Amino acid sequence: SQELEQSPQSLIVQEGKNLTINCTSSKTLYGLYWYKQKYGEGLIFLMMLQKGGEEKSHEKITAKLDEKKQQRSLHITASQPSHAGIYLCGADGPYRDDKIIFGKGTRLHILP
Amino acid sequence: EPEVTQTPSHQVTQMGQEVILRCVPISNHLYFYWYRQILGQKVEFLVSFYNNEISEKSEIFDDQFSVERPDGSNFTLKIRSTKLEDSAMYFCASSEGTGGRETQYFGPGTRLLVL
Numbered sequence: 001s002q003e004l005e006q007s008p009q010s011l012i013v014q015e016g017k018n019l020t021i022n023c024t025s026s027k028t029l030y031g032l033y034w035y036k037q038k039y040g041e042g043l044i045f046l047m048m049l050q051k052g053g054e055e056k057s058h059e060k061i062t063a064k065l066d067e068k069k070q071q072r073s074l075h076i077t078a079s080q081p082s083h084a085g086i087y088l089c090g091a092d093g094p095y096r097d098d099k100i101i102f103g104k105g106t107r108l109h110i111l112p
Numbered sequence: 113e114p115e116v117t118q119t120p121s122h123q124v125t126q127m128g129q130e131v132i133l134r135c136v137p138i139s140n141h142l143y144f145y146w147y148r149q150i151l152g153q154k155v156e157f158l159v160s161f162y163n164n165e166i167s168e169k170s171e172i173f174d175d176q177f178s179v180e181r182p183d184g185s186n187f188t189l190k191i192r193s194t195k196l197e198d199s200a201m202y203f204c205a206s207s208e209g210t211g212g213r214e215t216q217y218f219g220p221g222t223r224l225l226v227l
Contacts, residue, residue: 035218042203042220043155088155099145099157099168100216 006089006103013079014111021074021106023089033090033100034063034074043088046074076108084110114138116219118204124225125194133189133222135204142209144187145216146179148172148200155203161187162209194226 005024013019031050035043047056049065049072056063060077076083086105092098117136125131137144146158160167161179178190187206191198201223205216 033215040201040223043205043218045215045217048215090155099160099170100147100155101157102155104154 004089004091004101004103006087006106008106009104010107010109012109012111015080016078019076019079019108021087021089021108022071023073023103024071025091028068030094030098031092031100032063032065032072033088033092034072035088035090035102037086037088037105039086046087079108079110081110081112084108116204116206116217118202118219118222120222121220122223122225124227127196127226128193131191131194131224133191133202133204133224135187135189135219136185137187137204137206138217139185140208141206141217143167143207143214143216144179144181145205145207146189147203147205147218149203149221150197150200158189158202191224194224196226199224199226 007022011019031048033048034046036046037043047063049056049063052067054065062075065072074087086107088105089103090100092100116138119134123131142162144161147155148158149155157170159169159173159179164181176192180188187204201221203221204219207214207216
């Protein structure tokens, strides 16, 4: 089965600093998802990438997928307290209704 | 903006009791899912549902679990005889099903505690 390795597991960043979260798979990824989860709450969809080399941005968050579709990253620019939470990377298979396999998550703390 | 809703937000039950978790997917969505997250662990897939039948289920989804779409709006997960290890946050998700790769939108979850 596919496993997703997320790093780091935990990240403490000073407000205003940039940060990067990585997600790696040993297998080629199909649909690639980033979700954010506040502690004990639901998953909020951030972005989805499909194509090798693809990059998407929304506000101060940028997601990238490498050409081989095995590594993806999430980059936050000028972090704010509202960015705090758990970031989950997920991947699904080639079919439309495929389940999403999630990584363990990266817990992000923003220091004021 | 349309969203997936779930009820109840919290449920406490005695071991061996039946529980039904309810979800209202986004109205024009055709694919429905249940996931769960045991405290401190990964979000895990349980089951997917399309066209009134199960598309795929995980090893976790044994005979104690069942899903149903009793009407045009609700999607339920039933656990017949709860065990202590069923304590988790249960998430419902839905996606459009119109073609191509589609985003799954998650509900806020139901926190189930089995005593």
